[in-house]
Amino acid sequence: MSHHHDDQNNFRLHTPAFDKLNKQLDRRNFLTKTSLGIGALALGSLIGKSWASGTGAAPAAASNTAMDEVINALPHFAPKAKRIIYLFMSGGPSQIETFDYKPALVDLYGQDLPASVRQGQRLTAMSANQSKFPMVPSLYKFNQHGKNGTWVSELLPHTAKVVDDLCVIKSLHTEHINHDPAITFFQTGNQLPGRPSIGSWLSYGLGTDNQNLPAFIVLVSKNAPKDQPLYTRLWGNGFLPSEYQGVEFRAGKDPVLYLNNPEGYDGSDRHEMLNYLNRLNKLQNSAYGDPEVDARIAQYEMAYRMQTSVPDVMSVTDEPNEVFELYGPESRDAGTYAANCLLARKLLEKDVKFVQLYHQGWDHHGGLPAGIENQCRQTDQPTAALITDLKRRGLLEDTLVIWGGEFGRTVYSQGQLAPTNYGRDHHPRCFTMWMAGAGVKAGISYGETDDFSYNIVKDAVHVHDFQATLLHLMGVDHERLTYKFQGRRFRLTDTHGNVLKDILT
Numbered sequence: 001m002s003h004h005h006d007d008q009n010n011f012r013l014h015t016p017a018f019d020k021l022n023k024q025l026d027r028r029n030f031l032t033k034t035s036l037g038i039g040a041l042a043l044g045s046l047i048g049k050s051w052a053s054g055t056g057a058a059p060a061a062a063s064n065t066a067m068d069e070v071i072n073a074l075p076h077f078a079p080k081a082k083r084i085i086y087l088f089m090s091g092g093p094s095q096i097e098t099f100d101y102k103p104a105l106v107d108l109y110g111q112d113l114p115a116s117v118r119q120g121q122r123l124t125a126m127s128a129n130q131s132k133f134p135m136v137p138s139l140y141k142f143n144q145h146g147k148n149g150t151w152v153s154e155l156l157p158h159t160a161k162v163v164d165d166l167c168v169i170k171s172l173h174t175e176h177i178n179h180d181p182a183i184t185f186f187q188t189g190n191q192l193p194g195r196p197s198i199g200s201w202l203s204y205g206l207g208t209d210n211q212n213l214p215a216f217i218v219l220v221s222k223n224a225p226k227d228q229p230l231y232t233r234l235w236g237n238g239f240l241p242s243e244y245q246g247v248e249f250r251a252g253k254d255p256v257l258y259l260n261n262p263e264g265y266d267g268s269d270r271h272e273m274l275n276y277l278n279r280l281n282k283l284q285n286s287a288y289g290d291p292e293v294d295a296r297i298a299q300y301e302m303a304y305r306m307q308t309s310v311p312d313v314m315s316v317t318d319e320p321n322e323v324f325e326l327y328g329p330e331s332r333d334a335g336t337y338a339a340n341c342l343l344a345r346k347l348l349e350k351d352v353k354f355v356q357l358y359h360q361g362w363d364h365h366g367g368l369p370a371g372i373e374n375q376c377r378q379t380d381q382p383t384a385a386l387i388t389d390l391k392r393r394g395l396l397e398d399t400l401v402i403w404g405g406e407f408g409r410t411v412y413s414q415g416q417l418a419p420t421n422y423g424r425d426h427h428p429r430c431f432t433m434w435m436a437g438a439g440v441k442a443g444i445s446y447g448e449t450d451d452f453s454y455n456i457v458k459d460a461v462h463v464h465d466f467q468a469t470l471l472h473l474m475g476v477d478h479e480r481l482t483y484k485f486q487g488r489r490f491r492l493t494d495t496h497g498n499v500l501k502d503i504l505t
Contacts, residue, residue, distance in 0.1 A: 074205050075475025080439025080505070081400040082209075084470070085344050085355045086198070087383060089375075090183060091228050091362030094409035094424055095432040096453050097138045097372050100170050101151035104451045105137035105411065113412045117454050124177055126365060126414060127425045133412035135452065136422045139369055148443050155376040158384035164443040165387050165396070166434045167503050171447025171456045174407055174428045174463050179228045179363070182406035182428065186463055187234045189492045196238035196483070198467065199354040201492045202474060203244040204237075205481045209351035213313065214247040216354045217347055222251055222335035223378060225361035225371075235356060239485040241295040246356065249343070251335025255314050313350055316342065326389060328381040338382035345389050348399060362405055365414050366423035387436055396437045400473050404433025411452045430456045433466075439473045439505055446503050461500060468497035469504075 096102060113133040127133075141154045146163040159166075176182035181191035188195035196204070199216035208215035218235045235246030249255045285293040314334075323342065324331050331338035337359050344355045359379055364371040383403060390396040408431025409424030430449045436442065448458040468478040471492065478497055482489040 074481070076477040076480055077475055079473065079475030080398070081437065081473040082398045083348050083351075083353050083355075084202070084400045084402065084474070085348065085357070085386065087341075087379075087386075087401070087403045088183075088186075088356060088358050089362050089379070089403065089405040090224075090230060090358050090360045091179070091364075092182075092405045092407045092409060092426055092431070093362045093375070094138075094364065094368065094372060095170070095430070095449075096409065096411060096424070097140055097368070098153050098156060098376075099151065099168055099432040099434075100430075100449060100453045101142040101153075102137065102411075102451060102453050103142075105135060108135045109137060110134045110417060113452065113454070117450070117452050119455075121429065122177055124426050127410070127412075130414070133410075134417045135411050136413045136417055136424075139420065146443050148445075150443065150445055155373065156380045158381045162384045162387045162436075165391065166436045167440045167442065168432060168434045168445045169447055169461055169466075169500075169503070170430070170432045170445060170449060171459050171461050172404070172408075172431050172433055172463070172466065173456060173460055174431075177407070177426050177428050179406065179426075180231075182426075183228075183234065186406050188238065189464065189467060189494050193231075193233050194238055195490070196240045196244070196492070197235050197246065198470065198492060199235060199246050199356055200237045200240050200244040201471075201481060202354050202476075204240050204483070205476055206353060206474065208353060213310075213347070213350055213352055215352065216244070216246040217352055217356075218246040218248045219340040219343060219355065219357045220248065220250075221337040221340060221357070221359045221378075223330065223333075223337060224359045225374075227361055227363045230358055230360065234358075239490070240483060241291060243295040243298045246354075249310075249314070251339075255310055313346055314343070316346075323389070327385040330378070331382065331385075337378050338385075341382040341386045342389075345386060345393075345395075348390070348395060349393075364409070364423055365425060367421060368409075368423050369420060390437070398438045400438050400440065400470070401436045402433065402470070403435075405431070407431055408453075411454050427454070429454060435503070441503050441505055444503070446500075459502070462496065464493040464497035465500055467493050469500045472499045473504075 096105075111134065113135050118133065138153065142151045143154065143160070144150065145152050145160040148164075150163045150166070150168060152160040152163055174182055174185060176185050176191050184193060185191045187197045197216075199218075203215040206215075216235070220230060232248070235248070237243075237245035247256060281293050281296060284290070316332075316334075316339075319342070327342050328338045330336040331342050333339055337357070340357050344357060347355050359375075361371070361375055387396065387401060390399055390401070407426055407428045410427045412424075413422040414425040415423060430453060446459055447456065447461060449455065450457050471478045471481065478491060478493045478499075482491045484490075
């Protein structure tokens with residue numbers, strides 16, 4: 001193939017097979033044929049009269065494809081948040097050991113959980129065969145912190161120092177009792193795989209503020225126990241165009257897989273090869289009109305720009321020692337939770353819209369004290385440091401920070417109960433998470449559970465309510481951000497969800 005023919009038409013002369021296919025299937029022939037029959041009516045109803053009649057341009061595939069109506073202009077109203085960091089504690093942290101203080105349990109140690117409290121709740125296979133459900137209080141002391149006396153466990157001394165910036169929600173509940181459907185539900189609004197993730201919805205609806213980095217970036221802790229698997233579909237685009245999927249940044253010399261040039265290629269060779277690939281993709285797009293081709297072109301172009309932008313944002317050589325001391329000693333080790341918290345702050349400074357951190361290891365069916373102590377030791381200081389760092393840089397006022405898992409833990413011990421060694425099963429009826437930053441009331445606790453941290457007694461918050469509130473803070477009406485797929489309009493919150501106006505400023 002000659003490199004002297006830069007014009008696309010000249011390039012096509014050197015691809016006769018593809019050119020023949022293009023003539024057979026190009027859009028002009030397709031429209032000519034369908035315009036003679038009833039097919040034109042169906043096509044016109046799908047893509048709009050202006051394009052079908054030739055009086056207007058075809059809608060951009062990346063915006064919502066020609067097979068869908070254009071969504072209302074976004075944001076729908078003035079956003080409180082410009083960006084989000086979502087700290088996902090995968091496995092289900094125990095609310096009883098962290099934020100939901102239940103002193104009455106001390107006198108109930110070892111007693112069977114009353115049936116009137118359990119109310120015939122569906123149990124996991126891990127505790128369904130238990131004949132008794134012995135209650136166990138937290139081993140850890142709680143103290144009140146901040147101006148409003150928020151209760152925080154001694155396991156989280158650094159978080160306790162920033163509690164005046166947090167809105168602690170103690171009344172989350174979900175419908176799913178096992179990890180995979182529960183985490184999928186939190187991330188996509190449905191327990192079954194295949195729906196777009198939160199970050200993909202935001203990327204699709206709001207676009208990007210940085211043309212050299214993805215709008216949606218994912219970081220997974222390398223130093224967390226791998227007790228429950230994380231699947232890439234959790235940050236996938238589902239049925240949205242693939243350019244809206246999350247991009248995972250990893251530790252090591254290749255932060256983004258397949259981004260670096262292969263051995264033997266210099267920059268000019270790589271650029272020339274990508275140019276020819278781009279032309280082939282455009283030819284295919286003109287032949288088939290497949291919106292996914294446009295998405296792939298956008299991804300290739302982004303990848304090329306990321307070759308220079310990623311090394312810059314991944315470098316921490318310019319960070320002063322004081323920053324590493326703030327985030328803790330592990331912040332110098334790329335890929336750890338602490339390092340990822342620091343990297344998340346750098347990504348926000350580069351106008352990345354949605355950064356999601358996953359930290360596994362919170363699934364404590366047995367050996368809970370040792371397990372949760374380790375988890376808190378790894379995450380407490382970096383999490384509090386992130387709040388502090390964002391606040392002092394003036395970023396917290398328009399950044400939403402979220403902390404929490406997919407469900408909570410039971411008040412009763414799973415299996416054998418020992419005074420200093422116990423476990424807790426999955427508990428979807430009530431659990432705790434917190435939000436901080438843009439548009440959220442600071443220093444408050446919202447919602448209440450009973451004396452057993454088993455049922456909600458005030459201000460219940462469903463997962464869809466949380467999702468609706470998250471979108472609202474970004475200036476998005478959760479009922480209006482939709483995408484038509486297989487004849488139905490889908491949204492993140494499905495047909496549910498209410499914005500939690502009581503926690504908003």
